[in-house]
Amino acid sequence: MIRGLHSMTNDSTDEPLTAAGFFVTSECSPGLLSRLLEPFAKRDLIPDRVRAQRRGTVMTVEMALNAMPVAMVHLVAGNLGQVVGVHRVEAMEGRRVAAA
Structure with missing residues (x-):
């Protein structure tokens, strides 16, 4: 199992993986962290x-x-931007990771 990649509905190992970081600035609210996850x-x-x-x-x-599928980086970033109270989302891709 690749760290950060629990299980995928698409078990294809051909999909390229990348390290990714997401940086969010938001209003404080009690449920914010669970909504961001x-x-x-x-x-x-x-x-x-x-x-x-x-x-x-x-x-x-x-x-x-x-490690996460390259194609999902922009999808996750878009969903993070839709969370109530979020002001800004930055997504960064890192090095490509070989699938295990």
């Missing part, structure tokens, strides 16, 4: 790292995966 969960992805910090009324959240 939902786009990953519905794709059977588990972030390897999650870091959240509150500064007054603003929350910054960083989520990173060591």
Whole structure:
């Protein structure tokens, strides 16, 4: 099993994988973190790292995966941007990862 890639509905190992990071700036709210994890969960992805910090009324959240399908990066970023209260989403792709 590849870290960050729990199980995929598409078991194809031909799909290219990449390391990815997502940086979100949002209003603080009690349910924010669970709502931000939902786009990953519905794709059977588990972030390897999650870091959240509150500064007054603003929350910054960083989520990173060591490996995720390249085609899903923009989909997850789009879903994160639709979360209520989110002001900004930045997605970064890293190095390509060989499928196991």
